[in-house]
Amino acid sequence: MPNSAENRDKLACRCNHRDPPVTDNRDTIYANPVPEPSAFRFDDSVARVFPDMIKRSVPGYTTIIAMTGLLAGRYASPGSHLYDLGCSLGASTLAMRQNVQHRDCLIIGVDNSTAMLKRCQTVIDTDSHEVPVSLVCANLQDIPIVDASVVVLNFTLQFIAREEREAVINHVYAGLRPGGIMVLSEKVTFEDPRLDALNIDLHHQFKRANGYSDLEIAQKRNAIDNVLLRETLGQHKQRIAGAGFGSCDVWFQCFNFASLIALK
Numbered sequence: 001m002p003n004s005a006e007n008r009d010k011l012a013c014r015c016n017h018r019d020p021p022v023t024d025n026r027d028t029i030y031a032n033p034v035p036e037p038s039a040f041r042f043d044d045s046v047a048r049v050f051p052d053m054i055k056r057s058v059p060g061y062t063t064i065i066a067m068t069g070l071l072a073g074r075y076a077s078p079g080s081h082l083y084d085l086g087c088s089l090g091a092s093t094l095a096m097r098q099n100v101q102h103r104d105c106l107i108i109g110v111d112n113s114t115a116m117l118k119r120c121q122t123v124i125d126t127d128s129h130e131v132p133v134s135l136v137c138a139n140l141q142d143i144p145i146v147d148a149s150v151v152v153l154n155f156t157l158q159f160i161a162r163e164e165r166e167a168v169i170n171h172v173y174a175g176l177r178p179g180g181i182m183v184l185s186e187k188v189t190f191e192d193p194r195l196d197a198l199n200i201d202l203h204h205q206f207k208r209a210n211g212y213s214d215l216e217i218a219q220k221r222n223a224i225d226n227v228l229l230r231e232t233l234g235q236h237k238q239r240i241a242g243a244g245f246g247s248c249d250v251w252f253q254c255f256n257f258a259s260l261i262a263l264k
């Protein structure tokens with residue numbers, strides 16, 4: 001029903017971000033002692049509880065997703081591509097889709113987890129906005145980025161090997177149209193050890209306030225610490241400037257979670 005009144009109403013209130021109607025499963029993955037802890041992976045058990053996990057674990061996540069949509073609405077240019085790299089269940093993809101006004105745009109969601117992408121397809125299929133979405137199961141390092149006005153990496157670069165990050169950001173820059181933007185959200189580290197310890201502690205306090213036990217926090221930390229590789233905001237900014245972006249700064253931060261915007 002591409003031109004229904006219901007659809008027009010939804011397009012009219014473009015800032016009213018709605019979460020994907022995918023699952024209300026609660027994350028209890030680390031609730032019991034894990035005898036043989038393995039490295040954190042985006043497998044089916046994570047995909048099943050992901051919306052609950054990320055909202056209770058990442059301060060500001062809901063704001064970052066909603067504002068990603070707002071930014072996409074502002075910067076998407078007619079006939080361009082919008083990329084959601086590491087799209088998981090499509091939260092940023094949907095936020096962009098709900099805000100982009102040019103129906104000749106194409107949103108491309110990329111993820112290398114088949115479990116995530118399968119569920120993401122269901123989310124997209126149940127959404128009725130009109131901008132086309134194409135989902136690609138691949139390493140984001142391998143996909144072409146062409147004719148882009150918006151490229152989003154929301155909490156994805158942190159899972160890429162540090163030595164591969166420069167090539168990723170250079171590739172994003174090369175694929176953006178002049179005037180296009182990159183949104184990069186990351187868990188970051190601080191040069192000052194006291195500030196780093198404080199922000200880690202505040203993050204754990206945030207998780208406790210959201211119902212995670214000390215056991216869950218400790219076991220998740222052990223599983224993810226060698227997989228999620230943090231860098232300082234300075235390192236990110238330097239890499240982004242080195243790629244050629246003329247302007248870049250933080251537009252959101254809560255504790256050790258930050259989002260940057262970079263303008264080509």
Ligand SMILES: C[S@@+](CC[C@H](N)C(=O)[O-])C[C@H]1O[C@@H](n2cnc3c(N)ncnc32)[C@H](O)[C@@H]1O
Nearest residue numbers: 042086087088091111112113139140154155159
């Ligand atoms: C924390 S989640 C991203 C959350 C998502 N952007 C959101 O805002 O809801 C990280 C995602 O990146 C994906 N990922 C990690 N490394 C990747 C790679 N090299 N290529 C593509 N996807 C990758 C994971 O499978 C996972 O779904």
